[in-house]
Amino acid sequence: MAHSKEMTRIGVIGAGPSGMSLLYHLAKMELEGKHIPDVVCYEKQPECGGLWNFDWRTGVDEHGEPIHGSMYRHLWTNGPKECLEFPDYTFDKHFGKAIPSFPTRKVVLDYMNGRWKTVDARRFFRVNTNVQKVIYNPKENNFTVWARDQVEDKDLPLETFSHIIVSTGHFSVPNMPYFKGVETFPGRVLHSHDFRDARDFKGKRLLVIGSSYSAEDISLHCVKFGAKSIVCSTRSGPMGFKWPVQIQERPLLERIEGQMVYFNDGSSTEVDTIIYCTGYKHSFRFLPDNLRLKTENSLYPPNLYKGIIWIKSGNNKLMYIGMQDQYYTMTMFDAQSFWACRVILGETILPEKETMEADIARWIQKLENATSTVQEIDFQTEYVMDLCHDSGYEHNLDVKDMFNHWEETKIENITTYRDHVYKSKFTGTVSCKHHKPFMAALDDRYEDL
Known part of the structure; x- marks a missing residue:
C-alpha cells in the first residue's frame, strides 16, 4: 500500500493516557527534526489525564454531559508501577528517588504529566471541547468532525482530517x-x-x-x-x-x-x-455504525488490525488506541501510539486488506487458546512485543515475569500484595516499601509516598 501524498491532518479524540501517548510521540518526533502533520486533540474535560483525574461529582457535569471519570479517592494502583513505567521517562527520572511499587492516583498522574511536559504535548489539545459527530467522506478520503465548545456553549466550525484517532477509553459507560x-x-x-x-x-x-x-x-x-x-x-x-x-x-x-x-x-x-462492579460498555456515540467499534471487553477486539486500525471503513485511517482489556496499560498505549505514528508518517506500510483480516483472525485464535491468567499475560506480552518489533520501538517492554509474580502474590493474600516491592526493568532501582502496610495506609495525599 503506497504512502498517500494527500494532506495529512490528525484529529485525536481524548487526552487520557492513550491520546497523550500519541501526542507525546508526535511532539518527540518533531523535536528530533521530523516534519509532523497538523494535530488537533479534542478533550471534553478541563484537563488531560482521562480517568486519572478525580472528579467528586457523579451524574452530569456543569455542561449537562455525563461525568466521564470513574476515579475514587484513596485509589492505589492495583499493579506494580514497574509494569507501567515508560522506558524513556522512568520513575527515577521524575521523582529523583525510589518510591513504592504501588503508588496512589495522584503520584501516577503527576508522573505522566511530567513525561508529557518534556515535549510540550499539551499544545495540541483543546480542553472543554466535546466531539459531537465524526463521518468519513469516501470521495474526499477524509473525515469531518463536529465539535462543541462547552464553556462558550457553541458549535465550532467543522474541521476536516485525513486521520482520526479514537482514544476515549472504555471505562465510562456502566454495564448495569x-x-x-x-x-x-x-x-x-x-x-x-x-x-x-x-x-x-x-x-x-x-x-x-x-x-x-x-x-x-x-x-x-x-x-x-x-x-x-x-x-x-x-x-x-x-x-x-x-x-x-x-x-x-x-x-x-x-x-x-x-x-x-x-x-x-x-x-x-x-x-x-x-x-x-459489572464492568463497562464500549460506547462511541459520536461515530456512525460503519466506524464504530462494537465489542465486549477483550484482549483483542475484533476488526482492528494490530489492535489499532479499523478495517471495516475509513480506508485504514481510523485508529483506536487503548481499547483492549488490560494487563499492560501505559506501555501498551505507548507502543500502540508509536506504531500509529509510524503508519501516519508513512514509515510503516500497511499490507492489503486480506492480509490484515488474516492477521486479526490469527490473533483472535491465539486469544481463544489462552485459558488462564498466565496465558492471558503471555498473550498480551506477545501482542505488545509484536507492535514494538513491527514499528522499531527501541525498548523491550516485556514485564510478564513481574505480572506473573504480582498475580501469585494476590492469590497468596489479597490484602498484602501491594506491600511487595519490584525492581525497575529500565534503571535497576528497587522500589522502597511504603511506610505503612496498604490496609493501614489511609492517606491519599501526593506527599504521602
Missing part, C-alpha cells in the same frame, strides 16, 4: 444488568462508576456484584475504611483470594426482596447497599 426486585431495594444502589469514597460505607453491610478488578479493589477499600461486612456475588465462580474475615463470596444474585438478597445456591443475607 437487571436483577429481579432491585427497583424496590430500600438502600443505596450504585455502579462502581459512581463510587467516590469508601468512607461513605463505614458500618454498612454491602453486596458487591462482580468479579472484576473493581469488585476486588472496592471491596478491600470499603473494609479498609470500616465497612461492617461485604458479600461478593460472582457469575463466573469464586475469585479465589484469601479475603479478610469481613468479606465472603457467594454465587450470582438471583433476586432482591426488601433488604434481603437471594443467591443461586439458595442462600440469602441482608444488606444496606448494593454496588455493581
Whole structure:
C-alpha cells in the first residue's frame, strides 16, 4: 500500500493516557527534526489525564454531559508501577528517588504529566471541547468532525482530517444488568462508576456484584475504611483470594426482596447497599455504525488490525488506541501510539486488506487458546512485543515475569500484595516499601509516598 501524498491532518479524540501517548510521540518526533502533520486533540474535560483525574461529582457535569471519570479517592494502583513505567521517562527520572511499587492516583498522574511536559504535548489539545459527530467522506478520503465548545456553549466550525484517532477509553459507560426486585431495594444502589469514597460505607453491610478488578479493589477499600461486612456475588465462580474475615463470596444474585438478597445456591443475607462492579460498555456515540467499534471487553477486539486500525471503513485511517482489556496499560498505549505514528508518517506500510483480516483472525485464535491468567499475560506480552518489533520501538517492554509474580502474590493474600516491592526493568532501582502496610495506609495525599 503506497504512502498517500494527500494532506495529512490528525484529529485525536481524548487526552487520557492513550491520546497523550500519541501526542507525546508526535511532539518527540518533531523535536528530533521530523516534519509532523497538523494535530488537533479534542478533550471534553478541563484537563488531560482521562480517568486519572478525580472528579467528586457523579451524574452530569456543569455542561449537562455525563461525568466521564470513574476515579475514587484513596485509589492505589492495583499493579506494580514497574509494569507501567515508560522506558524513556522512568520513575527515577521524575521523582529523583525510589518510591513504592504501588503508588496512589495522584503520584501516577503527576508522573505522566511530567513525561508529557518534556515535549510540550499539551499544545495540541483543546480542553472543554466535546466531539459531537465524526463521518468519513469516501470521495474526499477524509473525515469531518463536529465539535462543541462547552464553556462558550457553541458549535465550532467543522474541521476536516485525513486521520482520526479514537482514544476515549472504555471505562465510562456502566454495564448495569437487571436483577429481579432491585427497583424496590430500600438502600443505596450504585455502579462502581459512581463510587467516590469508601468512607461513605463505614458500618454498612454491602453486596458487591462482580468479579472484576473493581469488585476486588472496592471491596478491600470499603473494609479498609470500616465497612461492617461485604458479600461478593460472582457469575463466573469464586475469585479465589484469601479475603479478610469481613468479606465472603457467594454465587450470582438471583433476586432482591426488601433488604434481603437471594443467591443461586439458595442462600440469602441482608444488606444496606448494593454496588455493581459489572464492568463497562464500549460506547462511541459520536461515530456512525460503519466506524464504530462494537465489542465486549477483550484482549483483542475484533476488526482492528494490530489492535489499532479499523478495517471495516475509513480506508485504514481510523485508529483506536487503548481499547483492549488490560494487563499492560501505559506501555501498551505507548507502543500502540508509536506504531500509529509510524503508519501516519508513512514509515510503516500497511499490507492489503486480506492480509490484515488474516492477521486479526490469527490473533483472535491465539486469544481463544489462552485459558488462564498466565496465558492471558503471555498473550498480551506477545501482542505488545509484536507492535514494538513491527514499528522499531527501541525498548523491550516485556514485564510478564513481574505480572506473573504480582498475580501469585494476590492469590497468596489479597490484602498484602501491594506491600511487595519490584525492581525497575529500565534503571535497576528497587522500589522502597511504603511506610505503612496498604490496609493501614489511609492517606491519599501526593506527599504521602
